[in-house]
Amino acid sequence: MPTLTHYLILSAVLFAIGTAGVFLRRNVITILLSIEIMLNAVNLTFVAFGRALGSVDGQIIVFFVMTVAAAEAAVGLAIVITLFRHRESLNPEAFTMLKW
Amino acid sequence: MNQAVVAEVVILVAVFHALLLSAAAMVWVERKVAAWLQQRHGPTLVGYAGLLQPFADIIKLIFKEELRPAAADKWLFYLAPAISAACSFAAFAVVPFGAETTFFGLLDEPVKLQVADVNVAVLVIFAIGSMSVYGIVLAGWASNSKYSLLGALRSSAQMISYELSYGMALASVLVMANSMSLTEIVNAQDGAWFGFIPRWFIFVNPIGALIFMTAGVAETNRAPFDFPEAEQELVAGYHTEYSSMSFALFFQAEYVNMVTVSAVTTDLFLGGWHGPLIPESFGWIWFLVKTGFLLFFYVWMRWTLPRYRYDQLMAFGWKVLLPLSVVNLLLTSAWVIYFGF
Amino acid sequence: MGSEALLFWVFGLVTVVASLLVIAQRNPVYSVLLLIASFAGLSGLYVLLDAPFTAVTQIVVYAGAILVLFLFVVMLLNAPHEDTEEDIARLKTINAATARLRSGPLLFGALLAIVFVVELLWALRRITSAGRFDPDAADAVSSVSAIGRVLFTEYQFAFEVTSVLIIVAMVGAVVLARREPAGKKS
Numbered sequence: 001m002p003t004l005t006h007y008l009i010l011s012a013v014l015f016a017i018g019t020a021g022v023f024l025r026r027n028v029i030t031i032l033l034s035i036e037i038m039l040n041a042v043n044l045t046f047v048a049f050g051r052a053l054g055s056v057d058g059q060i061i062v063f064f065v066m067t068v069a070a071a072e073a074a075v076g077l078a079i080v081i082t083l084f085r086h087r088e089s090l091n092p093e094a095f096t097m098l099k100w
Numbered sequence: 101m102n103q104a105v106v107a108e109v110v111i112l113v114a115v116f117h118a119l120l121l122s123a124a125a126m127v128w129v130e131r132k133v134a135a136w137l138q139q140r141h142g143p144t145l146v147g148y149a150g151l152l153q154p155f156a157d158i159i160k161l162i163f164k165e166e167l168r169p170a171a172a173d174k175w176l177f178y179l180a181p182a183i184s185a186a187c188s189f190a191a192f193a194v195v196p197f198g199a200e201t202t203f204f205g206l207l208d209e210p211v212k213l214q215v216a217d218v219n220v221a222v223l224v225i226f227a228i229g230s231m232s233v234y235g236i237v238l239a240g241w242a243s244n245s246k247y248s249l250l251g252a253l254r255s256s257a258q259m260i261s262y263e264l265s266y267g268m269a270l271a272s273v274l275v276m277a278n279s280m281s282l283t284e285i286v287n288a289q290d291g292a293w294f295g296f297i298p299r300w301f302i303f304v305n306p307i308g309a310l311i312f313m314t315a316g317v318a319e320t321n322r323a324p325f326d327f328p329e330a331e332q333e334l335v336a337g338y339h340t341e342y343s344s345m346s347f348a349l350f351f352q353a354e355y356v357n358m359v360t361v362s363a364v365t366t367d368l369f370l371g372g373w374h375g376p377l378i379p380e381s382f383g384w385i386w387f388l389v390k391t392g393f394l395l396f397f398y399v400w401m402r403w404t405l406p407r408y409r410y411d412q413l414m415a416f417g418w419k420v421l422l423p424l425s426v427v428n429l430l431l432t433s434a435w436v437i438y439f440g441f
Numbered sequence: 442m443g444s445e446a447l448l449f450w451v452f453g454l455v456t457v458v459a460s461l462l463v464i465a466q467r468n469p470v471y472s473v474l475l476l477i478a479s480f481a482g483l484s485g486l487y488v489l490l491d492a493p494f495t496a497v498t499q500i501v502v503y504a505g506a507i508l509v510l511f512l513f514v515v516m517l518l519n520a521p522h523e524d525t526e527e528d529i530a531r532l533k534t535i536n537a538a539t540a541r542l543r544s545g546p547l548l549f550g551a552l553l554a555i556v557f558v559v560e561l562l563w564a565l566r567r568i569t570s571a572g573r574f575d576p577d578a579a580d581a582v583s584s585v586s587a588i589g590r591v592l593f594t595e596y597q598f599a600f601e602v603t604s605v606l607i608i609v610a611m612v613g614a615v616v617l618a619r620r621e622p623a624g625k626k627s
Contacts, residue, residue, distance in 0.1 A: 007486070009565060010486075014457065014460055016554075020554075036476065043495075044487075050492070050582060051491055056581070056591050060588060060591060060596055063495075070506060071606050074613075075613050075617070082617055219493065219585070220497050223497040224497055234477070237513075260509065280585055
């Protein structure tokens with residue numbers, strides 16, 4: 001029987017993978033994807049705690065996180081598109097100057 | 101072994117094969133109805149009235165050479181038709197097609213005529229529908245061909261746009277039935293008003309039914325919304341580069357999707373297996389009749405209406421269908437709150 | 442091992458392995474697809490946690506909407522794979538200074554990773570039965586109507602605010618991504 005601890009450890013592993021992705025990758029889109037992994041790791045924690053406490057609040061927070069993630073993805077990708085138009089590159093280190 | 105488990109497995113296998121066969125049957129029906137509407141004969145050579153024609157086609161497709169464009173992405177090229185086919189079958193798993201039955205006393209306890217009874221069935225169908233976009237998008241991208249890519253882009257834009265109205269129409273049914281389980285939605289439509297008008301949701305919420313069916317046609321990429329294929333503009337759209345069995349998978353997915361959408365429409369708006377004259381235990385006959393009628397309607401529409409222009413399709417989806425479905429949802433909710441249902 | 446434990450390990454493994462591959466992939470299209478697999482695993486875990494509604498919304502919202510957006514952008518930009526020669530050349534010219542700085546943060550990251558692994562091992566050794574879920578509470582959390590009731594009463598304000606947020610994001614995305622009409626000074 002998996003316990004709350006199992007879910008929390010799994011969520012920690014996922015969060016670490018997401019963080020590693022943000023630090024290691026040099027592609028803006030993969031970095032955004034890694035952020036999604038981190039958000040989902042947190043969602044898992046919320047649902048697991050909600051289940052343990054017998055309350056639906058955890059799932060409702062997840063609902064809000066999802067809407068925020070959708071908004072973030074829309075704006076983030078729009079920024080990626082504009083950046084790509086300027087530089088023809090997705091490498092974040094190509095965007096170090098404030099103006100060009 | 102447990103009787104109920106055996107019954108479940110039998111239902112599962114039966115539904116799977118019925119869907120496979122229904123795809124073949126729909127190919128035949130489509131060609132016959134088309135011929136009928138155009139005063140032709142259609143297939144006549146293979147079997148009685150060409151009944152075996154789809155099987156001949158399948159055998160031909162199996163023995164054809166499997167071609168893959170040199171620049172295609174190998175993995176995704178073969179993954180795409182698999183996703184399409186899998187999604188088309190998976191959606192039917194939560195659709196109930198008959199009342200609880202003991203198979204004429206064969207079983208001790210009645211089983212539900214349904215592969216999986218989920219309490220969020222309506223959402224599951226919606227989720228699987230949204231996954232089927234991937235099959236088409238990946239097919240278009242992996243083929244590395246401009247016609248495929250254009251077809252895929254059109255199709256995903258179309259499916260995502262119409263998914264909104266589809267969801268809103270679904271929501272209006274949820275509000276009326278006060279449940280997300282398809283079985284409970286069907287049972288909410290049992291009985292009749294004044295003894296002769298069945299309590300189907302299509303009579304209560306005709307606008308919702310209309311929106312749902314229109315969006316359903318767009319979701320399954322059928323004419324008059326068949327932009328992903330649009331022979332005259334895009335050769336064959338997203339499956340231009342596919343041949344042999346991988347093409348057959350797309351072809352089959354299209355027809356199975358049609359069957360699934362018709363079955364869901366029957367459950368949501370046409371009272372599922374409830375109907376006059378036939379006893380409850382034979383309700384699946386009513387279900388088949390209603391689904392068959394909707395399928396005929398689909399084919400009828402395809403051979404009657406011309407294809408829209410792409411900008412007309414998008415304008416219709418966003419400026420007409422979506423506002424209409426939102427207003428419909430609001431009115432339905434208001435009605436349910438103030439008058440009850 | 443019960444079937445629930447088995448399912449937990451299967452779904453957990455799918456989620457973790459797919460997430461690892463997401464950040465290990467060079468091709469962004471594959472990354473997006475593997476992320477879908479990872480989210481499918483997560484949605485399975487939500488079902489195990491008696492949260493079918495969240496499981497299905499996970500698929501509808503993430504796989505059905507957000508990742509389609511990602512896939513669209515990746516395909517339309519025809520995004521170059523990482524570490525192409527131009528990228529490396531650019532790194533050498535423009536960012537030689539930041540490249541030299543990398544060794545410091547890298548060391549720090551490795552240290553953090555070691556601490557994290559040690560912490561995980563410590564936590565794994567201390568699993569007790571105290572965290573076991575109460576089977577009687579399953580109905581309370583899996584009911585969709587309960588979620589709806591709480592969402593539209595207690596969290597009503599937050600709900601309205603998110604709808605405003607979505608509109609703002611939508612308008613913002615359109616403004617950011619659209620091209621200036623030709624001839625007009627940007």
